[in-house]
Amino acid sequence: KQEVTQIPAALSVPEGENLVLNCSFTDSAIYNLQWFRQDPGKGLTSLLLIQSSQREQTSGRLNASLDKSSGRSTLYIAASQPGDSATYLCALQGGSEKLVFGKGTKLTVNP
């Protein structure tokens, strides 16, 4: 059974800092990995999708990497802003169409 772990559970940084969020998974047989952002009381906003054949994806200040052999993905956020404060979730699509989620990392960027 696929298990997804996100560490740390919470992270607080000053504005402008570059930061990395981590996601690890137990089964490397995945089709893709998606990073989401969730604001309090809101649904999920898709940030990046990495196909299993890819190693990274970039969108603006965000860069996500995927290393299937080690069972890891990272989300790099450059020059963080207070508006980046949210919970970040990673999710995998493996042997079926459903997504398996981690518990998320709650990010706070302090002005």
Add this chain to the structure above:
Amino acid sequence: GAGVSQTPSNKVTEKGKYVELRCDPISGHTALYWYRQSLGQGPEFLIYFQGTGAADDSGLPNDRFFAVRPEGSVSTLKIQRTERGDSAVYLCASSFAGWNNEQFFGPGTRLTVL
């Protein structure tokens, strides 16, 4: 175009009552998913539709939960004899058919069972 919409945004009910939660997917998306998110947890899969049929309902916790998608577009998640443990945010997502397609989520319905 419009994103995934869900109604109601909030639902408060009493233990033992029946509730229906509605999801309207992105136009053209044939795949539709229901997830449930408890406080402090990531979403957990409930059921997946491809067109009108439930392709995978392995995440439904028990037979009090049922979902339909009669015309291959709007879906309704139905919960009978609600229990306090059913309280959660119910999220709907849609995507194009097939593997490796990005799932887009709605804002969710917050269900509270008193």
